[in-house]
Amino acid sequence: AGPPRATITVQARVVTRELAAPRTVRATLMLNGRAATTREVTLPVSGETVVAFAAVPAPVGRVSGAVQLAPDSLAADDVLHFALPRDDGVRVLFVTPSEGTSTETMFLERALAIGETPAIRLTRLRPSEVTARMLTDATLVVLWDVDPSVGPLATALTPWVARGGGAVVVAGTRIGSRLVASPLVPAVGRGFTERAPTAPGVLGEVTLDHPLFAPFREASGALGAVRFTRYARLDTEVGATVLARFDDGAPAVVEARHGVGRVLTIATPLDGRGSDFALQPAFLPFVRRMVLHTAGFADAPLWRPTGDSWPIRASISAPVVSTPSEGIERPVPDSAGSAVVLTQAGLYSVYDRQVAGEPLDVTAVNAPATESDLTPVDPRELLLGIREVDATTAGFAAPPTPQELEGQQGVWRWLLALVAALLLVETLMATRGRRAVSGRVAAPPPDRSTI
Numbered sequence: 001a002g003p004p005r006a007t008i009t010v011q012a013r014v015v016t017r018e019l020a021a022p023r024t025v026r027a028t029l030m031l032n033g034r035a036a037t038t039r040e041v042t043l044p045v046s047g048e049t050v051v052a053f054a055a056v057p058a059p060v061g062r063v064s065g066a067v068q069l070a071p072d073s074l075a076a077d078d079v080l081h082f083a084l085p086r087d088d089g090v091r092v093l094f095v096t097p098s099e100g101t102s103t104e105t106m107f108l109e110r111a112l113a114i115g116e117t118p119a120i121r122l123t124r125l126r127p128s129e130v131t132a133r134m135l136t137d138a139t140l141v142v143l144w145d146v147d148p149s150v151g152p153l154a155t156a157l158t159p160w161v162a163r164g165g166g167a168v169v170v171a172g173t174r175i176g177s178r179l180v181a182s183p184l185v186p187a188v189g190r191g192f193t194e195r196a197p198t199a200p201g202v203l204g205e206v207t208l209d210h211p212l213f214a215p216f217r218e219a220s221g222a223l224g225a226v227r228f229t230r231y232a233r234l235d236t237e238v239g240a241t242v243l244a245r246f247d248d249g250a251p252a253v254v255e256a257r258h259g260v261g262r263v264l265t266i267a268t269p270l271d272g273r274g275s276d277f278a279l280q281p282a283f284l285p286f287v288r289r290m291v292l293h294t295a296g297f298a299d300a301p302l303w304r305p306t307g308d309s310w311p312i313r314a315s316i317s318a319p320v321v322s323t324p325s326e327g328i329e330r331p332v333p334d335s336a337g338s339a340v341v342l343t344q345a346g347l348y349s350v351y352d353r354q355v356a357g358e359p360l361d362v363t364a365v366n367a368p369a370t371e372s373d374l375t376p377v378d379p380r381e382l383l384l385g386i387r388e389v390d391a392t393t394a395g396f397a398a399p400p401t402p403q404e405l406e407g408q409q410g411v412w413r414w415l416l417a418l419v420a421a422l423l424l425v426e427t428l429m430a431t432r433g434r435r436a437v438s439g440r441v442a443a444p445p446p447d448r449s450t451i
Contacts, residue, residue, distance in 0.1 A: 006058040008036075012051045012067040012080065015369070016043045029053045030066040062086040064347055064362055076371075081346060081364035082302040089119035090295050093134060095127055095153070096144045097174060104172070104271040105144055107278035111287045120291055127153045135160040140295040145172035148263075149182035158183055162259025164314040166294035169265045176232030176267075184263050186240040186256050190233045193250060200227035200275075203268075204247035212243060212253070212264075212293045215285040222282040230274035232267040244268075260314040264294050303364040304342055310363050312338040312350055322349045324365070 010029055023043045029036045036056045043049055051067070063084040071078045092112070096105060112120045125134070127146055130153050135141070141157060148157055148169055161167055161184060169185055179189030195201045202224060208217050216223055234251045236242060244253040254265040270287065272278040277286075291297075304310060312319045312331060319338050321329040324346025331338040342348060342365045349359035 007055040008058045008063070009055045010053045010067065014041070014043060014049045014051060014069070017046050019043065019045045021045065025070045027051045028068045029056070030068060031056065032059050032064055062362060064364065076345070076367055081366055083347065083362045083364040085300055089121045090139045090291060090297055091137060092120060092122050092140045092142055092291060093130065093138045094122045094124045094142050094144065095130060095146050096124060097146055098126065101144060107272050107283070108270050108287055111284045112291060114284060115288060118297065127151065130156060132156045132160070135165065140166045140168065140291060142168045142170070144170050145174040147175045147179060148184045149180060154182070161261035161263060163261065164296070165261045166296055167263045168290060168294050169263065170270055171232040171234065171265060171267050172269070172271065181237050184256070184258055185265050186237040187234045187251070187254055187265055188237070190235055193231055193233050193248065195229045197229055200229050201231065201246045201248060202227060203244055203252060205245040207243045210243050212289055215289055216282065222280070226275060226277045226280050226282060228269065228275040231269055234265065234267050262294055264290060303366050305368045306342055306345060306365055308342050309339045310342055310348060312340065313361060316350060316352050316360060318353045320351045320353060320355055322351070322355050324348065328355065
């Protein structure tokens with residue numbers, strides 16, 4: 001017998017407002033366009049009702065669903081769409097220098113095997129076995145003591161990360177002294193720092209507001225309890241961001257961006273030989289978060305509201321989006337990537353270059369719940385902050401009569417006549433006065449004396 005098939009259990013919350021009387025309706029759970037199960041539920045005049053559907057086998061692959069009620073006069077809020085991602089987990093290529101490293105990587109592999117939301121699936125390879133084809137099916141590459149800038153591995157890995165892939169470089173005993181700066185890793189290996197067992201090193205500076213260390217924001221002491229006796233010494237270059245340092249100032253965790261992908265370089269030992277990190281409670285949440293963050297994994301919402309913007313994965317080079325009305329949109333990427341404004345309720349699907357085959361991603365869209373609230377607004381709420389003013393005390397009287405308007409205009413006529421008189425007087429004053437008379441002046445005879 002094979003593994004047990006996964007099931008889906010759905011609960012929906014139905015809100016009613018001011019019905020004429022309690023109503024019994026049939027609620028239907030749709031999965032991938034087919035009715036999976038139904039329930040009859042009695043809705044109150046006003047209030048909330050939770051509809052719990054029976055567990056049903058989950059379809060293979062991606063799941064799009066909807067909860068439907070019998071339509072009424074406002075059919076727009078009788079359907080709620082949702083979408084579940086394909087349960088592929090996070091696909092990781094685990095690249096190790098040789099087969100003899102299984103004891104070194106034991107702690108890391110066991111830690112990543114724990115947890116199912118999402119599951120992390122490792123494929124162990126040697127550097128010479130990594131191909132561009134394998135990378136297209138992977139989410140993340142973990143390089144265990146392997147230099148990413150050497151040989152065919154760099155040729156395949158560098159453009160893949162630039163398009164949105166993620167890589168983790170664990171600087172161990174093999175590359176800690178010969179790691180060279182590259183487009184993926186802006187750091188240079190300078191050997192190792194040895195600390196006495198009686199005076200081990202600790203993490204002295206950690207950027208707790210970074211997503212990598214989100215599990216430790218309320219428990220930073222868990223990282224402070226780790227002791228290090230030997231770790232790689234790195235010198236960072238331009239483009240590197242140090243997320244954690246040892247107490248001697250040496251970088252412990254370095255992040256870099258290459259294109260739209262990210263790379264983490266880890267100088268902290270993860271093999272249980274240079275530290276007790278693998279034996280500490282902080283190890284499991286750290287390595288799991290290390291993988292999810294570098295892979296760019298984020299929990300997708302079950303649905304989005306209309307008017308929201310849906311960011312498209314950067315790895316899709318030429319996205320084509322199918323809308324609920326079966327229209328086609330081709331979002332133009334900018335510096336922040338591609339995005340689609342969601343204007344319709346239903347399912348949006350994204351493809352690469354053309355609408356064919358299975359979509360690469362799907363999102364469900366519903367109208368905000370507030371749009372179906374038809375409760376009349378109290379007029380007094382519209383007048384909040386507006387004081388009642390007495391027209392007689394505030395100078396607001398009845399509209400002026402034509403005679404009053406004529407009287408107000410007469411004042412302006414007198415002012416205009418006065419201005420015209422002043423201009424006339426100024427003109428007369430300027431033309432009066434003595435006129436100048438021109439004449440000839442006899443010049444003196446020239447001096448004819450010579451020297």
